[in-house]
Structures are given as C-alpha cells and as structure tokens.
Amino acid sequence: MNLETDSTATFPAKPVETVYTSSKVVACEGDHSALGHPQIFLRLKNGQVTCPYCSKLFVYKPSEAN
Numbered sequence: 001m002n003l004e005t006d007s008t009a010t011f012p013a014k015p016v017e018t019v020y021t022s023s024k025v026v027a028c029e030g031d032h033s034a035l036g037h038p039q040i041f042l043r044l045k046n047g048q049v050t051c052p053y054c055s056k057l058f059v060y061k062p063s064e065a066n
C-alpha cells in the first residue's frame, strides 16, 4: 500500500490540542507526526498562546501546591 500523503494537503478537522504549562514561555515543535515543525518559542499572552505552526494551544496553569 502507498501511504504517502503529501501533495494533497487536506485540512484536518481534528480539534486543537491544549497543553497546560506552568511557564510563561513554551517551546513547541509540533507532534511526532505530520504536525512536526522547527522548534519555536512562544510567549504566553493573557495566559495562553497558540502555536502558528500546529495550532496547538498552550494555557498557563501554575503548578498546584500540595
């Protein structure tokens, strides 16, 4: 079988992944799939930021104290 899927870019309707972080700056390099991209650093604004490459949403969430 031929599983190549590059020239025909489909628009995945998958929901945006949300990642919670306790840092105001996050590094994103996508996933280990077709959504991978060069690593970039994103600064959270108003507690969140969306990766322009993979649309992953990072939400600020302080580490919970025990």
Ligand SMILES: [Zn+2]
Residues within 6 Å of the ligand: 028, 029, 030, 037, 051, 052, 053, 054, 055, 056
């Ligand atoms: Zn990303």
